[in-house]
Amino acid sequence: MKKFIDNPATLLETSLQGFAKAHADIVELHTEPNFVCRKQRKKGRVALISGGGSGHEPLHAGFVGYGMLDAACPGQIFTSPTPDQMLAAAEAVDGGAGVLFIVKNYAGDVMNFEMAAEMLVGPNASVLVNDDVSLPKDHPIGRRGVAGTVIVEKIVGAAAEQGYDLAACKSLGDRVVGATASMGIALSSCTVPALGRPTFEIAEDEIEIGVGIHGERGRETGKLVTASEMVEQIAGHIQEELNPGAGQAVLLHVNGFGATPLVELHLVYELAWQYWQKRGLNIQRALVGSFTTSLDMAGCSLTLTLLDEEMLRLWDAPVNTAALRWGC
Amino acid sequence: MKKFIDNPATLLETSLQGFAKAHADIVELHTEPNFVCRKQRKKGRVALISGGGSGHEPLHAGFVGYGMLDAACPGQIFTSPTPDQMLAAAEAVDGGAGVLFIVKNYAGDVMNFEMAAEMLVGPNASVLVNDDVSLPKDHPIGRRGVAGTVIVEKIVGAAAEQGYDLAACKSLGDRVVGATASMGIALSSCTVPALGRPTFEIAEDEIEIGVGIHGERGRETGKLVTASEMVEQIAGHIQEELNPGAGQAVLLHVNGFGATPLVELHLVYELAWQYWQKRGLNIQRALVGSFTTSLDMAGCSLTLTLLDEEMLRLWDAPVNTAALRWGC
Structure with a gap:
């Protein structure tokens, strides 16, 4: 194996430290449990949280920032994050208008986000991303969530920034997934x-x-x-x-x-x-x-x-994250 | 060879077409000869032109736009662009305040940019980037220009945007290279x-x-x-x-x-x-x-x-290109 790596056991932690330092103007890294959240948070808007196994960078931490995610929960490489990460992230970024989880359709992710949603006090909802058409629609565990996740996070992130309420963010997210x-x-x-x-x-x-x-x-x-x-x-x-x-x-x-x-x-x-x-x-x-x-x-x-037209307007809205940035 | 490619002979042209379409809000592609320039141009400022062999993307075309390059001249893969590309680019973007060429130190690039500079009517200057310390300082053809080129293009691009004249842009560029x-x-x-x-x-x-x-x-x-x-x-x-x-x-x-x-x-x-x-x-x-x-x-x-302090202020200045974007 040829990689820039010291030890597979510490790769993620060290890499997250580097990510957080390189983008310290936008994000904060919290550890034990791991989550990345915006440095500047605003009360009164729906908070968007995503997450999943690491190894998909810049997804998801690279999309934390103004106009997109409020927090991201990185699991180990290709391994689901745990419910305590999502709960800690939700506690940190909930601005009083509820939490929307954006979840890629993988069994472990779905299970752990569901568990977090059940444990979370306060209003929350989830959008399940399943855009991979390489699997049939009636596949037993459903289609996987892949690159379309970024589109969902951008469009719904702009909506949350503009004050859409939790139900409207959830419904918009489902609509983007369907499209x-x-x-x-x-x-x-x-x-x-x-x-x-x-x-x-x-x-x-x-x-x-x-x-x-x-x-x-x-x-x-x-x-x-x-x-x-x-x-x-x-x-x-x-x-x-x-x-x-x-x-x-x-x-x-x-x-x-x-x-x-x-x-x-x-x-x-x-x-x-x-x-x-x-x-x-x-x-x-x-x-x-x-x-x-x-x-x-x-x-x-x-x-x-x-x-x-609504989706186009929200796609064009300002975004300021490590990996996607325009209009601000 | 495993690549997304139809034919090595048309790879660059097709890729440039895709690049220009994907970033049509920022750049225009000109062909015969090939160069990429800003869609919106402003008179009265120094125009920055860079270029070199392709295969280094997003360098250089990805850095064409507000606050950075005015034009980029892509050669074939790992092959210097030709003087007619640089001349056509200079003609297109010269806003009356002169042209600054930013050149990575490779024999072919240096020779062709020098030839273009000689043929160009009107004031121009060049900054030679040679940041690669893996070669000794007294290497016969000098040190190569590598990743530091982006830093030079960003800082000098901001200066040109802010109205620095040709001599000041050239002197700043040399200073960034030296640092x-x-x-x-x-x-x-x-x-x-x-x-x-x-x-x-x-x-x-x-x-x-x-x-x-x-x-x-x-x-x-x-x-x-x-x-x-x-x-x-x-x-x-x-x-x-x-x-x-x-x-x-x-x-x-x-x-x-x-x-x-x-x-x-x-x-x-x-x-x-x-x-x-x-x-x-x-x-x-x-x-x-x-x-x-x-x-x-x-x-x-x-x-x-x-x-x-000056370099830091110019680094932080707004930039809006395909590959580097902040503050606007």
Whole structure:
């Protein structure tokens, strides 16, 4: 295993310390239990909390700040955070208008966030993100939450900042989830530090189609083809799922899994843009970069969100976090 | 070679199209010859132009925008741009107060930017960036320009925005270069698309110490050690070079080479922070992320800039580019 690491057991803690120092103008790190929250907090608005296993950076701590999350609870690498983290975070950031949890659909995350929600005194609700269309809709544990999570956190974060109440934030979050679909392709596995070797083997001429973000294999192994063919393939599944009408306004997000350079991600964006432009969509907003990663996996995903005017306005609203920043 | 790519011959062009579409609010792409410039231009200020081989994204096109570059000239992957690109860019963005070229010290870049400067009608000057301390000061072609380039472009970009004249921008740029030192370590090689295989072989227990950003070997091959030992090693060379006094204000930049995840970069930041904190430095600003990359190379570099009050104020000034954005 080749990584910048001293010891898998202390990687997360040291990395969080570095993150908090590098962004000390925006966030505060609390330990025992671990959570990252905004430095400046405001009373009277709904507080947004997310979290999940680490290894997906900048998700979620990189999205804590004005106009997005109030706190993030990082678990160990690819491991759910525990309910005490969520409770401590909720206690720190609850401004009296309730807490909204944004949860990616993984069994451990769902269970622990549910437990926290039950223990929490005071109004709270949860939005479950399940945007990964590589699994069938009727999959026994449901579809996974992947790169669409960022879109949900941005749009609902802006709403909370603007004073939407808890019910309105929850309902908006559900609406964004319903309007969002993602699918990814991996060119390589990733190496979980505690394991010390790639989580799966893949040949030089193979790709994994329909991967999640935890180094698991995809729904199928395919042959390495051109970027255009890869884009056609995953865009096709998203298109089929959302079935957008001609002229539909959309946000197109190309997300790198951690080891794919920007020069490739922008190429993929161009190809995906052409794919949907041909189908008459109105591609109004773009997000290209590595936002929901899977450690050092090479690969990327496409996410499409069907935008209405409210969602577009909230997407454009000011945001000031470590990883997403505009308008302020 | 496993990449999102259709054809090495069209990769750059397609990627630039995607980049320009994804950031159409900030930049415009011109072709034949290729350059990226700001969408909104203002007369009467010094225009900053940089450029170099592609494969280092987001450098340089990702830094075109308010408060930073006016234009960037991307060459083919790891290949210098040609003088006609720089001339066309200069013609497009010259606002009547002269043009400042920011050039990384590579033979081809230097030669072509010099040629452009000679052909350009109107006042112009150049700042040569040579922050890589892995080569000796008296190296025959001088030290390479690496991740410190971003610091130069940001600080001088803010000065140009604030109305500094050409001589003042040039002198400030030289001062930032003199106050900046970088050194990097690679854990892997990178694969240039036209070549189709890694540019060097490296064993599972080896690292390259003192690498540039073009997939060349480092000044020495070492054994894989802990992140702390790697940081000590490269930070030591930087410390020796700059020899900062106790209490010196600095900006500490950890730059990923393209395939190193943020969780590792933040760990490296924490270790480098500890290294310089122990030596009494006042670490006032941080920049952590993959800003000057080497395609899909795994690795990172440290850059330290000794800040004075003017440089700090200019670093903090508003910037609105694809890859660096704050205060606006």
